[in-house]
Ligand SMILES: Cc1cc2nc3c(=O)[nH]c(=O)nc-3n(C[C@H](O)[C@H](O)[C@H](O)COP(=O)(O)OP(=O)(O)OC[C@H]3O[C@@H](n4cnc5c(N)ncnc54)[C@H](O)[C@@H]3O)c2cc1C
Ligand SMILES: *[C@@H]1O[C@H](CO)[C@@H](O)[C@H](O)[C@H]1NC(C)=O
Ligand SMILES: *[C@@H]1O[C@H](CO)[C@@H](O)[C@H](O)[C@H]1NC(C)=O
């Protein structure tokens with residue numbers, strides 16, 4: 001743990017002791033809580049805070065744009081398509097449980113053929129015949145193609161899923177590092193070594209890493225095999241069999257969580273978090289205004305809270321939320337967001353660009369293996385409500401989603417598509433720009449001020465935000481009532497070390 005965060009953790013521990021005596025005096029006192037951001041992270045936090053504090057706690061949630069955040073769909077020709085987070089892993093327990101709990105249905109991932117494309121053409125593609133596919137893949141990548149599934153499943157996912165038991169036991173972590181440590185001590189190292197180096201260490205071949213793994217990193221995070229191994233492993237899991245999405249759109253999960261939490265949604269942009277009262281019984285003033293710059297009513301309002309939760313990324317120097325009157329710099333992670341362009345094209349793939357005579361011969365998913373190719377992937381899309389789509393007979397043009405790291409030029413679009421009816425573009429501040437030098441940040445920014453999105457520095461995914469959200473709900477609750485035994489499971493040795501450093 002970085003020394004400064006140890007200090008923060010320790011200060012929180014001390015103030016936690018104060019609230020212990022406080023809560024013994026007045027067990028009836030409930031906090032007023034403000035959450036900033038209604039994506040999966042913020043709405044999961046709201047859901048668990050409601051469970052923990054009960055129906056009478058005040059929970060407000062601020063959202064400047066749309067509930068769901070990066071879980072969002074886009075309408076093309078009367079059908080909705082996933083525009084942000086699209087796939088969910090079968091072992092993503094929170095996403096699975098929420099989907100079941102709300103009676104939502106699943107769409108299984110499409111079984112389209114896929115191909116790996118480089119600047120010198122198609123490297124390898126799958127067949128509709130499983131045996132042929134296996135033969136082709138084994139021919140190119142050897143036994144790695146089999147080994148990869150076991151490696152992701154047994155070495156990574158098995159230990160990752162330990163977090164669910166820990167959270168069900170009510171245990172919370174002060175830092176992302178402590179959380180990863182509890183899953184598997186190796187995971188902390190995985191954030192400081194590249195996925196390329198880890199896989200080499202595990203005996204995977206160069207060609208497999210440079211082609212298949214690289215293409216998966218480019219598709220899922222717009223980045224390369226130089227990404228840290230932890231997020232790289234999450235990305236590999238996002239290429240396993242059994243992936244699914246929520247019928248009607250993944251954004252239905254945060255929408256239902258919000259409703260179930262009975263939190264008060266405030267459609268506004270938060271501009272400032274002011275530390276109002278410090279020390280014992282800290283409180284915050286949160287200022288907000290109408291999110292529409294055209295709106296004439298630009299006066300600022302404010303509300304007071306005992307607990308504030310940040311549930312949106314705060315990239316260095318790029319956030320417009322001001323944090324005022326703190327006596328020390330807050331331990332925000334230092335990072336930039338990676339820009340990913342989701343380009344939707346309703347039209348016809350230019351088969352000859354990919355080396356095919358007929359359009360129907362081209363695979364439905366094309367993933368690119370080298371940096372020289374100007375796009376990361378092109379994938380044929382299915383609407384979030386597949387059944388209705390089948391009824392519609394007159395859809396001729398397919399809808400494709402292209403991921404790129406920059407806005408394409410018109411000639412580039414015309415290389416990929418020989419004709420089109422519609423084109424839409426979403427410019428995402430998508431996920432962190434990852435590096436192995438990043439320090440794992442704390443969830444605690446200050447006494448009773450929390451950062452759900454600290455978890456994204458380890459890996460950005462719907463399930464990660466849900467885990468981060470539940471962790472922050474548990475932290476806030478354990479701090480409020482002084483349940484220090486349920487924080488960090490700090491061993492005797494570590495506590496002494498922290499004291500000595502002070
Ligand atoms: C193109 C793309 C593809 C992806 N694919 C996948 C995938 O297949 N599977 C997967 O699991 N994950 C995927 N992800 C990652 C996933 O979308 C995110 O990790 C997850 O949605 C983050 O949720 P969140 O709640 O932490 O943040 P967000 O969803 O970003 O929510 C933050 C919310 O805060 C609001 N907000 C921000 N500032 C303020 C303010 N000042 N005042 C009020 N409100 C504010 C925002 O409007 C936003 O709604 C993808 C992401 C992108 C961009
Ligand atoms: C899972 O974590 C435990 C320690 O907590 C470790 O002994 C084990 O090797 C890990 N499993 C794998 C497959 O890495
Ligand atoms: C998910 O749901 C299952 C079945 O209802 C339950 O046993 C499990 O505890 C839930 N997991 C979490 C992490 O809430």
Ligand SMILES: *[C@@H]1O[C@H](CO)[C@@H](O)[C@H](O)[C@H]1NC(C)=O
Pocket residue numbers: 350352353354414415416417418419
């Ligand atoms: C399609 O691809 C071919 C081969 O790369 C290219 O010459 C042509 O300009 C592209 N566009 C169209 C509209 O055919």
